[in-house]
Amino acid sequence: MSRTTPTFYVFHGEDEFTIREVVQDFKQKIGDAINIREFDDPKTPAAVILSEAQQIPFLADRRLVVVYGMLSFLGKRGAGAAAKEELERLLTGLPLLPDSARLVFVENTTLSDSHPILQLIHQTPTGYVKKYDVPKNPVAWIQKHVQTYDVKIEPQAAQALASVIGNDLRRADAELDKMAAFVGIGGTITERVVALLTPYVGEADIFEMVDAIGRRDGYRAMTLLHHKIEHDEQDPMQLFGMIIRQFRLLLLTREVMDEGGNVASVANQIGQKSFVAKKLVQQARNFSLQQLEAIYFHLLDTDIAVKSGKVDIHTALDLFVGSIT
Known part of the structure; x- marks a missing residue:
């Protein structure tokens, strides 16, 4: 027996990127x-959606209609009687769609298993549902996805x-696209290429170093410090400036947090992504907050000492990490 x-x-699901690729x-x-229609307004009447999907394709055997956000909008709590009526229209009309129809509902959030349309799909052979979760291991995803650009x-x-x-x-895809163009087909993206072309990579190393300082892991912090200078050939003064900037951001973040702020308010108030x-x-x-204030002012004093020639930058960095951890 052939499959319907x-x-x-x-x-639906949180993996917006993969869903977009599937729709593409x-x-x-x-x-x-001419045989593709998209609706971005979740308030589009169900009758309009169904009518579009029922139209005969022009010189083809299929017609695609893509609807964004409609099901989560209609299924949200307190949506009201009008939303229930729209859902009923969908529940009645979806099983009656012609074989030429390809009606796709896109939801960049996870729908409840109890959603009426998902329940309908479980009972109707012409319905299909798939949930797309963000991969738990982004490194593995990157290593696999980069193959689409014919690079390593x-x-x-x-x-x-x-x-x-x-x-x-x-x-990630945008960054890989950029780096693939840089290394060329058959090329290899190295750590140095990532550092050269991708914003915030240097800051990521600083984040890791500050994490070690926060754990009072002096050995790890010192190892990362010297790796940046000796292996990555990071300019010590530039590195010191990045450390100062990081602790300034942490100080501002701690102030927002102590006032009851969350991630969104931190992003808004200190101007970060x-x-x-x-x-x-x-x-x-x-x-x-007191610790961060003390560290930040210590960094400013060290900056003055370095620029006035009282201490060289390499010694200053070692003393800073050693004194904090």
């Missing part, structure tokens, strides 16, 4: 844009990129 081809689909694949298979990436380079993009796959703010909040928990 779905006529309506639900793609649908579009490419349809081909002619060193494990350390993948780790460096993952340390700054986290689970933001869209940003959300993924950076999240790291700052995690790190600031290792210090009290």
Whole structure:
């Protein structure tokens, strides 16, 4: 017995990037844009959606209709009687779609298993649902995804990129695209290439060093410090400036946190991207406001001592890490 081809689909979950790629694949298979219709407004009437999906394709055998955010909008608590009526129209109309229909509902959030449309899919052979979760191991994802650009990436380079993009796959893809163009087809993305082309990679190393300081792990902090100077050939004065900047951000973050602020308020008040703010909040928990103030002013005093020639920068960095840990 042949398997029934779905006529309506639900793609939901936090992995927005992969869902977008799946939808793009649908579009490419349809081909002619005249047989593709997209709706970004979740308040679009169900009757309009169903009518579009029921239309006969023009010189083709399939018609694609993509709807964004509609199911989560209709299924949210307190949506009201009108939303329930719209859901009922979908529940009635979806099983009746013609074989030519490809109606795709896209939700960049995870729908409850109890959502009426998901329940319908479990009972209807022409429905299909798939949940896309953000990968738990972004390093493995990067190593696999880079193959689509016909290049390779060193494990350390993948780790460096993952340390700054986290689970933001869209940003990871953009960075890989840029680096693949830099190394060329068949080339290899190294850790140095990542550091050269990707913002915040240097800051990621500083984050790790400050993490070690927060844990009072002097050996690890000192190892990272000398690795940056000797292996990565980081200019010591530039490195010192990055450390000062990091503790200034931590001081500002701690002030916001002590006033009851969260990651969003930190990002807004100190002007940082959300993924950076999240790291700052995690790190600031290792210090009290008083400790951060003392460290920051100690750094400023050290900066003056270095610039006035009282101490050389290498000694100053070693003394700083040693005194804090």
